[in-house]
Amino acid sequence: GAGVSQSPSNKVTEKGKDVELRCDPISGHTALYWYRQSLGQGLEFLIYFQGNSAPDKSGLPSDRFSAERTGGSVSTLTIQRTQQEDSAVYLCASSLYRGSGNTIYFGEGSWLTVV
């Protein structure tokens, strides 16, 4: 596609339920990132995928959070047993990896509200 596509754009879920957020990166981009942004806050790094390398999971806040990337393209971020503090916009981004010169493009985000 022309840009990074995320779904759903909005999700309201009950506390304790699991949610899945999907990201379809720009075609040909080998690097994929997930960030989280709470209301009025900066972007918090969650996880980074680069090609076939092991993902950098150092930003995942707890073991309730996991992500996978199938076939080097689409990625799914899963949050188990959601809590109210998980409410945020989850932003996916991708880049054509060029070492330090990569440009990262963001999707429109998935707005998650846990009630």
Added chain:
Amino acid sequence: QKEVEQNSGPLSVPEGAIASLNCTYSDRGSQSFFWYRQYSGKSPELIMSIYSNGDKEDGRFTAQLNKASQYVSLLIRDSQPSDSATYLCAVISQDTGRRALTFGSGTRLQVQP
């Protein structure tokens, strides 16, 4: 110490003035620096990238990098009300080996008509 620090603002400037946004970073080995603009309720969009010491100009925007001082800034000339947004500084930190961007918390800019 945060890896990337910005003054949260708001920074208020009159229309037509120069807006100066500043950012400091902790990893001396960082090589790549970016400025993103984020309108309320929208995702960040890239404005400028800079990799070498000095100035880089693109239209009304100038990015300035000083690696010795671990300082990067963004100047917006002839500021317009449409420039009102949050400006995010981002760095690729070599220390962590992570290729993902580390963001500052952003500076909110208000351009007064």
